[in-house]
Amino acid sequence: MATKGQYIAILVIITLGILIFIAMSMAAINLSTTLDTYYEETNFADFFVSADSVPETVVKSIEDINGVRSVEGRIKSNVPFISEKINERVNVELISSSPEDKINKVFIVDGTYIKNKYKEVMVFSQFAAARGILPGDEITIQVNGTPVKLIVSALVANPEYIYLMESSEALMTDASKYGVVYVSEELAQSLLGMNGNYNELVIDYDESLIPDSDNDTIIQNVLDDIEKKVDNYGIQRIYHRKDQLSNVMISQEIKQLKNMSSSLPMVFLLVAGIILTMMLNRMIKKDRGIIGLFKAIGYSNAEIIMHYTKYALFAGLIGGALGGIGGLASAGGMTQMYLLYFNIPMLKADFNIIYVFIAMILASVICTVAGLIGTKGILHIFPAEAMKAENPKKGKRILLERIPQVWKRLSFSWKLVFKNIFRSKKRTALVISGVIFTYGMILFTLSMPAVMDDVMNKYFTDYLKMDYSVSFKRPIDKSAIYDFKVMGKIDLIEGKAEIPVEISNGNLKKTISLLALDKNTAFYGFKDKNDIPIKIPEKGLILTENLANILKVKAGDQVRLKPYSGGNAVYDQVVYVVPQSLGIGIYTNIGSLDNTFMGKNLITGVNIKSKDLGLPRELYKAKNISTVSSSNDIRAMYDESLALIIASIGFMLAFSGILGFAIVYNVTSVNIGERETEFSTLRVLGFSNKEIFRLILKENNVITVIGILVGIPVGTAMLSYATLAFSTENYSINMVPTNGSIISSAIVTILFVLLAQAATYKKIKKLDFLEALKTRI
C-alpha cells in the first residue's frame, strides 16, 4: 500500500495516545482507591494539633465539640538516630503508640506489635528498608542526650507518612536519614518527661458534617473550637487533614495524574484524526476516476463513503485495542512507580477490561469522524467530471511577491520554495502546528532541570545561607548563644524566634510560624521582585509572595497577627513582599518583638554557619535541642534525585519527539503523494531525486524555523501554566526558559524533523514518474 508507512504512523499515534490514557487513568484510579482504602483502614485523622503539653482531661474535652467522634493524645519528638557512621546525621520522629489507638493506626508490614513496652520499637518501613533494618535488629536513638537501645518488633507504615517529608521545605527527604519510630506510650512518657500530658492530638470527625472537602467555613469553625480548648497549652499548629503535608502531596499527585490522563491522550488522538483526514482526502483525490466509475454504475455516496471510512474506523479499532492492552499492561507498572515515592502498603490494582472497550470506542469514534470529514469530497464528485482530466488548480500570487524588494532578491529555487509553502495553507499550518507543539513540549521538558537547579541554587545559596538550623524545645535567653560556640567549630551563629501565629486579612487566614530574625541577619538573602537585596525593616513584616497571594495583601497593607501562645491579636504592616520558591514565610525584626508574642530577648532556635560535620551530634547532646536541620543534606538529596527527574524528562522528550516525527512524516508523505505528478514532471525535466528532496527539505526547514520561533512563546506559556499547575502554597517554582534551553530545544526539534524528512526520502526515490504521468484520470 502506498500509504502503508502513514497508516502505521497513525496507528502508532493512536496506540500511544490510548496507552497513556489507560495507563494514567488506571494508575490514578488505583492510587485513589488504594488511598481511600488505606485511610479508612487506618482511620486517618481529620484534624491535627501540635502543642507544648496538653493534659488528658483537656484532650477528652475536645470530644464535646459538635461532630468530633474521638480524640487521641500522643507524644512526638524529633530525636537523633545513632548511626554506625560517625558523622552521619540521622533523625527520626519518635511517636507514641498504643494498641488501643483507633485514629492513625499503624499498619504492620512485617513483624508483630510491641510486646515489651520498654524495650521494643516499631520502625517505619521505608526508613528500615533504606537502612537495612529488620525485625529483631537493635537500634539506638538519643533522647535528651541519653542513648536508648531498642529491639525492632515490627516494620510499619502510617497514613501520616505516605510521602515522607522532614519539613515543608524539604521537597525530597532521604529515607535513610529521616524516618519514624513508634514506641509504647509508657516509654515515650518516660523518655520525654511528659507527666501524663500529650504534645500531639489526632481528632476523628464526623465527615458527613463537612459536605465536601472544600467546605472551608465549617473546617475553620471546627479549628476555632479546637483552638479555644487548647489555647493555654502552647499551641504550635492546628490543621485539617487537607493541609497535612503527606496528604497534600499524594492528593495533588493523583489530581495531576487525572488531569494529564485526559488531556495528553486527546492531543495524540486529535493529531491522528487530522492526519487521517488528510490521508483520506488524498486517497479520494487519487481515486476520483474510480469513484466516478462506481457512481456511474450505481453505487450511492453513502456506500462509497463507508468504504473509505472503514480505513479510519479500522485504525481506531486496532489502535484502540493495542493501546488499551498496552495501557492495562503498563497501568500496574505505572502505579508501582508511584509507590516508589508513596508509602502505601496495600496496593489495590484493578484491571478493568471495560477500559479497553472504552478506549476502542473512543479511538474509533474520533477516527470515524475524521474519516467522514476526510471523505466528504466524494459528495462533490460527479461521474462524468471524475473521468476527465482534473482542471489545474488556480494559481495566485503569495504575499511575499507583493514585496518586490524581498522577492527580487530571492533565487528561483527559493521562490519555488515559498510558493509551494503558501500554496496549501492548511497543510503548512498543520506542519507548523506540529512543530510548535513539539518544540513547546521539548522546551518545557529541557527547561525543567535548569529551572529546578536554578531554584535550588537560588534557595540554598542566595537565599538560605546557614549550614544548620536548630530549634529548641523551649525558648531561652539569647545570651545562651555563647554557650553554643564551645560545641564545635562555629563560624557564625544568630538567634531566631519562631512563633506560631494565625495571620489574617479579613476572612482570609493562615496558620504559620512568624520568623523573627536579627535585622542585619547574615543567614537570609531577601530580595525583591527585581532581585534587589532588601533588609528586614526596623518595624513591620516581610511576606513571601505565595502567602501574600493567599491573603490577598500587598506591600503597605495591614495584616492581623494572633499568636497561639495566648496573647492578644495585633495589626502590623506588610513592608515587603518577596518571591520565594520553596516554603511559605513571614519575617520580622527580632528586636521589634514585644511581650505580645514572646518575652523580649528570648530565642527559640539558632542558625549556624559551620563546616563541622560532627556539630549536629554535639548539639543533640544538649537537653533543650528539638531539631537540627542541615541545608547541605537537603541539597544533596535533591542532587541525587535529579537523576530520576532526568529519566522522566527523557521519557517526556521521547513522547514529544515521536509526536513531532509522526506529524512531519505524515504531512510530508501526504505532500509527496499530492504532488506526485508535479515531482514526476520535474524528474522528466531533469531534476534528480536529491534535487527534488532538497526542495521539500527547504520547504520543511522554513516551516520548522517558523514553528520554532512561534514555539518559543508557546513553550514559555506552557512553562507559565506549569508554574500555576505545580505551585502549591509550599512550592512556587517560577518556570522561565533559559537561553540554553531555548537553543537546545531548537536543536532537538530540528533533529526530529530532519529524521522524519529523511524517512520520506525513500518515497521520492520510489516514485514511478512514468506511471504517475500516465494517470490522468
Place this chain on the structure above:
Amino acid sequence: MKNVIIRTEGLSKEYLLGEVKVNALIDASFEVLEGEFVVILGPSGSGKSTLLNIIGGMDTASKGKVFLRDKEITAMNDSQLTDYRKNNVGFVFQFYNLMSNLTAEENIELSTEISQNPLDVDEVLKNVGLFERRTHFPSQLSGGEQQRISIARAIAKNPDLILCDEPTGALDYITGITVLKVLRELNKKMNKTVIVITHNSAIAGMADRVIRLGSGRISENYLNEKAISPEEVVW
C-alpha cells in the same frame, strides 16, 4: 548532409501486466536525422509511447540499444539518464503538466534553472506567441496556450531533441493546429529535431519522416517527400 541524431538497434521492451507478459516493443531499428520532424504513428497499444519513453531516457529497454549521436542511452545509469533528460531532451506531454502555482514564465524558468546552456525565457515566450501572457497562471490560460507554454519549457533548455507525446490529444482541432504550427516553426527556425507520437494519421502529413508502429513492431519507415504545412492538416 545531415547527421544521424537518434539510432536504435533491435530495441525491444517487455513487461509483466499481472501475470501476463506484454511485448510492448519488438526489435525496433531506425535512424532519425538532425533537424527532422518525425511522426511516429500507431494506434493505442502499438508501442509508440514506450518507444518515446526509451528515447527520452524515461524508461529502460529489455533488449537493444539507443544512441544519441555516439552516446548510448541504453547503457546509462539512473544518474546519467537524469543528466541526459536535463541537457539533451525537451519533453512535451499530452496534458501539459504545468505547475499550477507558477506563472507561465516561471514554468519555463523551471527548465532554464537547471540547464547548462538555456535560451532566453522572453525570446522563447515570443517564439510561442505568449510573451504578453507571461505573468498568467495556467488556470488563466486556455488549453492551447498551456500546451504552448509546455513547448516553450521544453525548448528553453536548448535540447538536442524535442519529444512530444500526443501534443494535440487534449485539444480541439483549431488549437491543435496552432500547436503543430509552433512545433513546426521551432523545428525549422531553430533546427531542432522534433519527434511526435500520435494516433492521428492526419498529422503524419506534415512530417519529414513517418515511422508507423503496429503491435510493437515498426511496419513502415519512410521519408515524406511532400510534407504539408500544419495549416493544411485536416482531421
